[in-house]
Amino acid sequence: MEEFTEKIKSIASLITQENKAKIFEDTMNVVVDFLSKYFNVNPEEVGILFITSNGKFLRFVAPKKLFKNGATFPISKRESISTKVITTLKPDIQNNFSNIKHLSIYEQVKISEERPKAIQKMLTYPLIIKNKAVGVIQISRKGDTLEQSGYDFTQADIEKLTDLSALFLPYLTESKPDFI
Known part of the structure; x- marks a missing residue:
């Protein structure tokens, strides 16, 4: 965990107005x-999705392919x-995600060489x-x-994300490009 924090701090220390987008992308890759x-x-x-500067959309900043393609939704x-x-x-924890109504369009985007698989379980954290x-x-x-997708998410996972997001969120928001 210490190595992660040091890596994020090291990248963030290089931020300038000119390289903000690059620093954001590097930070995002580490996260x-x-x-x-x-x-x-x-x-x-x-x-990872950020609210756009106009407050009307959510923009994917990860996975990288969705970020590069400018994927957003209202x-x-x-x-x-x-x-x-x-x-x-x-x-929010959904351990039977395929059975609830949700936006499924981004599940079908081919991010790797493999055929896209359905999201079966998802933890969403603000x-x-x-x-x-x-x-x-x-x-x-x-x-x-559902069985092939791995173990269920739990309250302990929420607690982990609470601790982890405190480590990197300040650096992500500081380096977030104006176009997001």
Whole structure:
């Protein structure tokens, strides 16, 4: 954990107005890599979304392919779990995700060489600064079946994300490019 924190601080110390976007991307890569290992998921199963500067959309900043393609959706989408979490400021655990109504369009995006698998389980956690949501983290477990997707998310996972997000969120928001 210390190595992770030091790496984030080291990257953040290099920030200037000119290289903000690059520092953000580097920081995001370190965060996604760390979270994927910590929760034992593939990097493509870590989603991070930020509220856009106009407050009307959620923009994917991870996975990288969705970020590069500018993937967004209106924050007003009622079937979005992210919207619910941002509105309530409360984490959400879905261990039978495929059976609830949700935005499924991004599940079909081919992020790797493999055929996209359905999200079976998902933990959505609000990213909060000064009592205000700035985005969400979504850790998912994908698989062809519920059983193939791995273990269930628990309250302990929420507690882990609470501790972890405090380590990196200040650096992500500081380096967040103006176009997000």
